[in-house]
Amino acid sequence: MDLLQKFSQVEIRADARITEADRAFCQKHQEAYQAALDTFRQLLALWKEACGQQRHALHDSENPGYVWTQYLSSKKFPELTDVQISMHILEVHKKFISVIVSYLNTTYHLSIDADEVEEILIPSPEYYEDVDIESVLQSIVLRYEKIVEMILSQFDGRSFSEQAPYEMVMKCHRAAWRKSDHQPNFEQKKNLVKILNGACCYRYARKEEQISSREQWVIDSEVKSILKGLAHFETGAFEEYPDGIDDLLSEKLAISEWCDLWEFENCTKLERIKLFKNGRMDIRFTNEGYARQFVADYLGTVW
16 A cells, blocks of 8 residues: 555545534635645745756856856845745645644533544654655645544544543543552541542752642642542533642642642532642542542543
8 A cells, every 4th residue: 555545545424523613713724724735845846946947047068167056045034945845735734633622622621632632643754764755745635534533533432522531531531540560549437538649748949840739749640630530520521620629730830839739629529638748639539439439430440
């Protein structure tokens, strides 16, 4: 199977799996992408023609080092070459993928990696040594349907709206279980769930992190996935955080040295979170049933 056949083998079926709003966004950017692509391909053809004309007009067989670019270059502006135009065309493809992926990530609260999509849909020179990569790049025309369908093919039959809770639960599970021996790094007793080790630390803050003191709390980056799961468990929504959890999720250290207890008076399921200097985090629910449900639905009961 040649390279172009490989790109065309992704069947276009994505329109049935997206909303009208998704389709409108994708079609708008499909049109803009196609217009930009056509423009730069025309520019590349014109540039190559201009270079040929200059070579022909200024050809000097007795002087192998003759300069034929003097009317195509400028001291005031960057030099233009066919390689630069070709590389820009490549960037147009990448930008289109990035825009579609960013939209889906934002709309459905996903974490799709645009680079991984690029690797599948755009050939890379080091992987195709026997192929005329420039001609392949010139022939590629991406369709949003193919991008969407390729992404959906990685979801094991789940829709975009179904993938978001799946990803969140998987992140919670990874954060709650030890990779070394596949044992839980948590325990549940009545209405209390304890993250046993490495959930947090109390350390000297770097200058750019300091809020009000030199020593502050830091939440482990993976354990933040559990906090996001807690917020989802409480609210049923993504990126809707009860007061306090938003501080705990902050990228900078927004947790003062004295603040090791967070109480959630306005929550139905979550009662409080307490941090310990040995790295433990205690999550107390309003009743044992909620604690059991959170463990079963988010942290998992088996590796």
